[in-house]
Amino acid sequence: MRRAAAWSTRIPGGPDGRRMLWIALMDRIGSGLWASVSVLYFTYVTGLSVAQIGTLVAAAGAVGIAGAPLGGRIADRLPLTHVLIALQLLRALASFALLTTDNYALLLAFSAAGSFGDRAANVLTKLYATRVAGPDRVRYQAVNRTVANAGWALGGLVAAAALTIGTTAAYQWLLAGDAVSFVAVALATARCGEPPSATRTIATSKDPVPATRPASPWRDRTYLAYVATETVLFLDDAVFKVGLPLWIAHSDHAPHGLAPLLMVLNNVMVVTLQVPLARFGATTAAARALLMPLSAVFALGGAAMALSATGGVVAVTLFLTVAAAAFTVAEMLHATVSWELSVALAPETAQGTYLGVHGLAQAAQRSVGPLAVTAAIAAGPPGWTLFGTVIALTCVFQHRIVRDRLTRPALSVLPVTVSEH
Incomplete structure (x- = not known):
């Protein structure tokens, strides 16, 4: 009984694990701001048609699919925190860039870049949890998911309140808030330590390693x-x-x-x-x-x-x-x-x-x-x-x-x- 109680209250991952939970909260608050209004923004602010919005969302999603495997492959070769910071900055730049134009081709390119960063960051956040939490990774991911859902709901409530204003400026501020959240997440990630990595240890080891085909x-x-x-x-x-x-x-x-x-x-x-x-x-x-x-x-x-x-x-x-x-x-x-x-x-x-x-x-x-x-x-x-x-x-x-x-x-x-x- 005592073990069960300890399991339910302890947050694994140490200080870095706790920082990543705050990062998840900030990330999802920002995403909640934008996800609730993205279609409305493209409709009322940039003036896209229903067909254009559908194509934009589908194309951005298709590009985003590549983010998961490419992000994972890069993270096996470079410091994970550095890759995560770069991806969060990519998401921030993509969101800020959407504010600068109503050109359809550019909106498509910026949305695709943001989608790529989103899917890659999602996988690498899971990888970070796997490395930092060790045998407690399932519990850590459960806590992370709970925090993320709370952040998403909070961002959605703020967006709903802003929509009562219904002005162009309100939509733009919500998108800017999403972009700022990614900058905050990147800065917070910079304070996180690099977790253990078997891949990078082998790559940097001075001891001779037998030449084997990498697992794929x-x-x-x-x-x-x-x-x-x-x-x-x-x-x-x-x-x-x-x-x-x-x-x-x-x-x-x-x-x-x-x-x-x-x-x-x-x-x-x-x-x-x-x-x-x-x-x-x-x-x-x-x-x-x-x-x-x-x-x-x-x-x-x-x-x-x-x-x-x-x-x-x-x-x-x-x-x-x-x-x-x-x-x-x-x-x-x-x-x-x-x-x-x-x-x-x-x-x-x-x-x-x-x-x-x-x-x-x-x-x-x-x-x-x-x-x-x-x-x-x-x-x-x-x-x-x-x-x-x-x-x-x-x-x-x-x-x-x-x-x-x-x-x-x-x-x-x-x-x-x-x-x-």
Whole structure:
């Protein structure tokens, strides 16, 4: 009992870990300011059409996909904090640059640069946590995710208040606030120490090292299969961003005001439950075992969505609430499993490169996710049942494919350190 209490209150990672939590808070507050108004900014301030905005968002997202693997590869060769600082400054410059023009080509280029920096920084922040928190990496990521969600909500509230003004200046100040947050994050990151890195120790060691071909996730069939299954398991994100709002909008009985309330429910559950739930996947073996209950929760979410097509207002509201709660629990459980397995399956000497490839799963989901949930909506209740079933079976498949790889010792503690001079 005493061990459980200590696990729930202690923040791993030492002083640098705590600094990175403040950095996550500042980062997400800034992102919350901009994410809530980006479409409105491009519509009312720069005067883009719906088609232009859609193309801009899609193109920037496509460029952002490259940020994860490239960022991870660079971080295996250069000091991680230096790369993170450069990426945050890139995001700041891209945001400031958007304020300077209404030229479509330039807006597209600046948005793409910001998207690249965002996806790369997201992967490298995870890599930093992996290195600084050691065996407590799952708990650290859980705390980090809780703080990030709180920051996102705070930024969104500030943006909502600013939107009541509705002037061009209000939109511009929100974008400027986003840019300033990245500058603050870069300055704060400069105060963080460089975490241990097996890759850079080997690269700088004076002792002779046998010439071996560096590990590559692109030649690792097990890891690539794992990343492919991850793309499916990340589909809960599309449920909240696209699936639930559209399903409610086309329902004859669901109150249309229910959609934002379910988003609030999602946010509150993540903030309050992510850390307690993370303790159930604190080791590699526990994380793999968690895939089986995760499978059941995904199936429950799909079934509840299907059942929400029946009954009156009360029944529909109840089933949609159950579905939202189930997909939120699935989101939190999968986050815990994903944080641990993505690192445990990677060699110590190529963690950045491997995590970069793992980052492709989330990026790919952003493209296929909306298509998957709209297909489920078009098919009606059977579509949602199939949607939940497919993800549930994917959990079972992932549980099987990682089994052999995880028979070797987990890579929770790096046995080496790096001295910077």
